[in-house]
Amino acid sequence: MKEIRFSENVARIDTSGIRKIFEAAGSNAINLGLGQPDFDTPEHIKAAAIEAINEGFTGYTVGTGITELREALSSKFREENGFSVSPEEIIVTSGASEALAIALATLLNPGDEVLISNPGFVSYNALTEILSGKAVSVPLAEDLTMKPEAVLERITPKTRAIVLNSPSNPTGAVASRADIKALAEIADDHNITIISDEVYEYFIYEGEHVSPASYSDNVITVNATSKSYAMTGWRLGYVAARKDYIGQMLKVHQYIQACANSIAQKAAYAAITGPKDSVNTMREEFRKRRDVLVKGLNELGMECALPKGAFYAFPRVSDSAEVASKMISNGIIVVPGTAFGSEGDGYIRISYAASMENIEKALSIMEKVL
Incomplete structure (x- = not known):
């Protein structure tokens, strides 16, 4: 079979680093990598x-x-x-x-x-x-x-x-x-x-x-x-x-x-x-989760500024890939900062669009393995 000539523009880009993380994680992992609200549509x-x-x-x-x-x-x-x-x-x-x-x-x-x-x-x-x-x-x-x-x-x-x-x-x-x-x-x-x-x-x-x-x-x-x-x-x-x-x-x-x-x-x-009650409810719940997550990360020795918006924390770590890999191997999905560009090295992205229970469970695991 002859090799197909694909678009050079497409060939030179890689698949999403975020998707690769999800595929590498176990089915029972705590997902703090997903960028979507864990709420149902109103x-x-x-x-x-x-x-x-x-x-x-x-x-x-x-x-x-x-x-x-x-x-x-x-x-x-x-x-x-x-x-x-x-x-x-x-x-x-x-x-x-x-x-x-x-x-x-x-x-x-x-x-x-x-x-x-x-x-x-x-x-x-x-x-x-x-x-x-x-x-x-x-x-x-x-x-x-x-x-x-x-x-x-x-x-x-x-x-x-x-x-x-x-x-x-x-x-x-x-x-x-x-x-x-x-x-x-x-x-x-x-x-x-x-x-x-x-x-x-x-x-x-x-x-x-x-x-x-x-x-x-x-x-x-x-x-x-x-x-x-x-x-x-x-x-x-x-x-x-x-x-x-x-x-x-x-x-x-x-x-x-x-x-x-x-x-x-x-x-x-x-x-x-329509009514914006659901938006307000999500925002206030994300605020509570953010506060718990960031406090916990800083207590673990990670330098993590309080994010002002969205639903992601972006703490500093010694090595993005190594820390993300260690977390994934211990059942927590996070995304290395390098997935978002070269200047993301030294950071990981953690989503708090996950339940408070899972955030607290993840912090407990991090305390033992980091």
């Missing part, structure tokens, strides 16, 4: 999906998404995020992952550069490379945020985008209003685009969530119902930007996806317009 959201099925709402929708959902999202951005987009400036996507992909596909020509935090979420680099772009690492400051001055130092004539993720996966850091404003000004001054990944916006414990689109229209805002409403498996995201961006992104969306899942769109409408 009942009123499930009921909306069931109603859609029973009413036969199971065909294609318009490519941009059902009108009522885009209208609700337009109101959400205005009321919660401080910027205005019309329903025509929103595309409903199959998760934030598709939104990120179509944003990058719209912006990049071969060799164009994207500034990405290091450490940062694994998809940013991979998608950039698949799309023939060049991922340029921006090391984080001591507080684990991406600073405007560090971004400025790395801008070249080939820079097309800055990916901003606040609250951050993997660090749990939250960017300050001053830094967000400065980054927006940099985008305007250099005519580059901020891709703002805001999927953890509702999970902030200290500080505030600030959308860069409230300061600049050179911004593509990416979000999803996945984390906020415990809907990771529903694969329902959305992207908002001014019309010239949307017109180009819609082309990519139409050819790779056609439209987001019709039933999930009805569920998302119920989520966006």
Whole structure:
């Protein structure tokens, strides 16, 4: 059999380091590596999906998404995020992952550069490379945020985008209003685009969530119902930007996806317009778990700053791979910081989107083996 010639862009990237960790762990391991809430989707959201099925709402929708959902999202951005987009400036996507992909596909020509935090979420680099772009690492400051001055130092004539993720996966850091404003000004001054990944916006414990689109229209805002409403498996995201961006992104969306899942769109409408009790409950529970986890880690001798958002702790360790491997062999799944970039060496990511019982059990095991 002759060897198949695959895409060089795809061949040069590796599969997710996070997935490799999960596959290596035993079936009874305590999973502190998973980036999804351990809560069920709220009942009123499930009921909306069931109603859609029973009413036969199971065909294609318009490519941009059902009108009522885009209208609700337009109101959400205005009321919660401080910027205005019309329903025509929103595309409903199959998760934030598709939104990120179509944003990058719209912006990049071969060799164009994207500034990405290091450490940062694994998809940013991979998608950039698949799309023939060049991922340029921006090391984080001591507080684990991406600073405007560090971004400025790395801008070249080939820079097309800055990916901003606040609250951050993997660090749990939250960017300050001053830094967000400065980054927006940099985008305007250099005519580059901020891709703002805001999927953890509702999970902030200290500080505030600030959308860069409230300061600049050179911004593509990416979000999803996945984390906020415990809907990771529903694969329902959305992207908002001014019309010239949307017109180009819609082309990519139409050819790779056609439209987001019709039933999930009805569920998302119920989520966006319905009560937020479940969001508040999750946030307060995550806050309690965070406090227990971080206190326990520091008592074990790990240096772990209190994360201000998301649901991840990012403690310092002597050797990322060694510590993660030792934990996995003792039945605790964590992710080595190196899975998120070279600057993640010396850290591990621990998710507190797990039960308090499992967090306390994991700390007890760590005390014995570390």
